[in-house]
Amino acid sequence: xxxxxxxxxxxxxxxxxxxxxxxxxxxxxxxxxxxxxxxxxxxxxxxxxxxxxxxxxxxxxxxxxxxxxxxxxxxxxxxxxxxxxxxxxxxxxxxxxxxxxxxxxxxxxxxxxxxxxxxxxxxxxxxxxxxxxxxxxxxxxxxxxxxxxxxxxxxxxxxxxxxxxxxxxxxxxxxxxxxxxxxxxxxxxxxxxxxxxxxxxxxxxxxxxxxxxxxxxxxxxxxxxxxxxxxxxxxx
Amino acid sequence: xxxxxxxxxxxxxxxxxxxxxxxxxxxxxxxxxxxxxxxxxxxxxxxxxxxxxxxxxxxxxxxxxxxxxxxxxxxxxxxxxxxxxxxxxxxxxxxxxxxxxxxxxxxxxxxxxxxxxxxxxxxxxxxxxxxxxxxxxxxxxxxxxxxxxxxxxxxxxxxxxxxxxxxxxxxxxxxxxxxxxxxxxxxxxxxxxxxxxxxxxxxxxxxxxxxxxxxxxxxxxxxxxxxxxxxxxxxxxxxxxxxxxxxxxxxxxxxxxxxxxxxxxxxxxxxxxxxxxxxxxxxxxxxxxxxxxxxxxxxxxxxxxxxxxxxxxxxxxxxxxxxxxxxxxxxxxxxxxxxxxxxxxxxx
Numbered sequence: 264x265x266x267x268x269x270x271x272x273x274x275x276x277x278x279x280x281x282x283x284x285x286x287x288x289x290x291x292x293x294x295x296x297x298x299x300x301x302x303x304x305x306x307x308x309x310x311x312x313x314x315x316x317x318x319x320x321x322x323x324x325x326x327x328x329x330x331x332x333x334x335x336x337x338x339x340x341x342x343x344x345x346x347x348x349x350x351x352x353x354x355x356x357x358x359x360x361x362x363x364x365x366x367x368x369x370x371x372x373x374x375x376x377x378x379x380x381x382x383x384x385x386x387x388x389x390x391x392x393x394x395x396x397x398x399x400x401x402x403x404x405x406x407x408x409x410x411x412x413x414x415x416x417x418x419x420x421x422x423x424x425x426x427x428x429x430x431x432x433x434x435x436x437x438x439x440x441x442x443x444x445x446x447x448x449x450x451x452x453x454x455x456x457x458x459x460x461x462x463x464x465x466x467x468x469x470x471x472x473x474x475x476x477x478x479x480x481x482x483x484x485x486x487x488x489x490x491x492x493x494x495x496x497x498x499x
Numbered sequence: 500x501x502x503x504x505x506x507x508x509x510x511x512x513x514x515x516x517x518x519x520x521x522x523x524x525x526x527x528x529x530x531x532x533x534x535x536x537x538x539x540x541x542x543x544x545x546x547x548x549x550x551x552x553x554x555x556x557x558x559x560x561x562x563x564x565x566x567x568x569x570x571x572x573x574x575x576x577x578x579x580x581x582x583x584x585x586x587x588x589x590x591x592x593x594x595x596x597x598x599x600x601x602x603x604x605x606x607x608x609x610x611x612x613x614x615x616x617x618x619x620x621x622x623x624x625x626x627x628x629x630x631x632x633x634x635x636x637x638x639x640x641x642x643x644x645x646x647x648x649x650x651x652x653x654x655x656x657x658x659x660x661x662x663x664x665x666x667x668x669x670x671x672x673x674x675x676x677x678x679x680x681x682x683x684x685x686x687x688x689x690x691x692x693x694x695x696x697x698x699x700x701x702x703x704x705x706x707x708x709x710x711x712x713x714x715x716x717x718x719x720x721x722x723x724x725x726x727x728x729x730x731x732x733x734x735x736x737x738x739x740x741x742x743x744x745x746x747x748x749x750x751x752x753x754x755x756x757x758x759x760x761x762x763x764x765x766x767x768x769x770x771x772x773x774x775x776x777x778x779x780x781x782x783x784x785x786x787x788x789x790x791x792x793x794x795x796x797x798x799x800x801x802x803x804x805x806x807x808x809x810x811x812x813x814x815x816x817x818x819x820x821x822x823x824x825x826x827x828x829x830x831x832x833x834x835x836x837x838x839x840x841x842x843x844x845x846x847x
Contacts, residue, residue, distance in 0.1 A: 336723030348718035350710040361707035365723035390514035
């Protein structure tokens with residue numbers, strides 16, 4: 264469970280997040296908003312790459328702002344980036360293993376854990392394929408597999424569906440929905456694909472100009488006239 | 500409702516076995532090629548070429564360090580030849596001063612150059628690209644000034660070990676490699692050992708961490724990588740390669756000349772490592788050969804060896820524009836295409 268209390272982030276004279284309060288307690292939560300709303304800033308704050316000016320963040324009761332980025336990873340935080348970060352000259356196996364190397368794990372079962380994650384995302388047949396020979400969908404799935412190793416507790420996916428076809432997005436959706444059963448981690452999903460958010464997330468936070476515009480069950484939030492006006496571009 | 504694929508032990512085991520097989524095969528291929536080279540070269544070459552190839556392969560050991568830094572981490576270090584000189588100085592000093600076994604001198608040279616390499620790498624924590632290149636080039640320039648003044652130890656007394664007014668002594672070679680042919684084989688063994696050390700790093704935690712850092716420091720930090728530790732380690736290992744190369748060069752020639760360790764040599768070694776290919780062990784071997792064997796070959800044909808600089812410049816342009824995997828990448832690509840062609844013919 265993520266608890267944000269009065270989180271404010273300021274870059275010079277620009278407030279990227281303004282006194283943000285939210286409690287995200289569903290297994291798969293969505294984070295949406297127009298460009299520049301502060302979504303990626305919030306992910307950066309959660310992962311420790313940006314320090315908020317004020318406020319408090321708790322994840323499963325732990326004071327997150329007291330932890331360094333490395334400690335947050337060891338705690339169980341995983342994140343993906345808008346541009347996938349697959350290493351081209353490492354095979355799929357090594358790409359995933361590279362993440363497991365730096366988090367607490369049982370060395371005796373390290374290979375099995377990596378294999379389990381790779382198989383879960385459907386890439387076991389491509390386990391020895393170098394990153395350079397993977398297509399975009401496979402790269403996106405490698406990013407998901409990387410997030411699943413080493414007892415993760417909170418996964419932050421920043422636009423994992425960008426550039427995917429409808430069929431691929433469907434597979435991604437199934438994969439994201441199964442994560443809770445797979446490893447028990449909570450997922451915070453940022454994406455502009457409203458269909459993906461609608462079908463994957465049961466709770467959604469909407470940001471606009473760094474402020475909370477709406478928070479609640481996804482179908483209610485997406486039907487909210489204010490959200491439709493600000494984000495979906497609908498007329499009143 | 501979700502549809503999950505349950506982990507299948509058979510698929511998992513098959514993938515793991517395939518991975519292990521691929522890695523073992525490529526490591527054994529490397530060792531096999533070096534073994535053949537080590538056995539065959541002394542038989543095929545005359546005395547001049549035996550000495551030339553010994554120097555070339557000693558330089559390949561140092562070039563392997565550049566491949567590690569640039570190929571694995573994308574860091575440009577222009578002080579590798581200076582680190583090689585430091586290794587040579589330490590090896591000569593320990594051999595002449597204390598009469599230590601050759602292998603101890605080589606390891607001490609590697610250790611000292613690794614320490615200096617780590618210090619040289621400290622700016623890398625803040626600087627990248629051109630700025631890091633300039634800082635490391637300054638270090639190479641500093642070494643050039645110092646070594647021109649103090650020279651390399653040659654059996655004299657005192658801390659600097661310089662001979663005054665009498666004959667300079669040669670570094671004692673290892674007992675098992677007294678002749679030039681045996682020493683060439685000995686250098687190939689060290690080259691194989693250093694390349695194996697780097698390959699083992701590349702395939703394990705350190706190599707994976709370097710790859711993440713190269714992909715993006717933010718992503719590496721997001722994965723919990725200790726960027727400071729792994730970058731420093733890479734600089735240390737690259738320095739170790741240079742130090743070992745310097746000691747082997749000193750053992751081959753017997754003495755080293757300070758005038759041969761200009762800062763421009765570090766730039767040349769880096770450029771030829773890029774031409775050779777920094778992503779494969781073969782690139783380091785090619786870089787050493789280009790730096791020593793090509794000028795000697797031109798001299799053999801009564802062509803001024805300095806013309807090699809022009810060829811190297813053209814080769815560097817070619818590598819940067821059209822062949823970023825270097826000569827090694829092109830050779831491996833050619834082998835792969837030939838294999839595919841023969842496999843296609845063999846198929847019914």
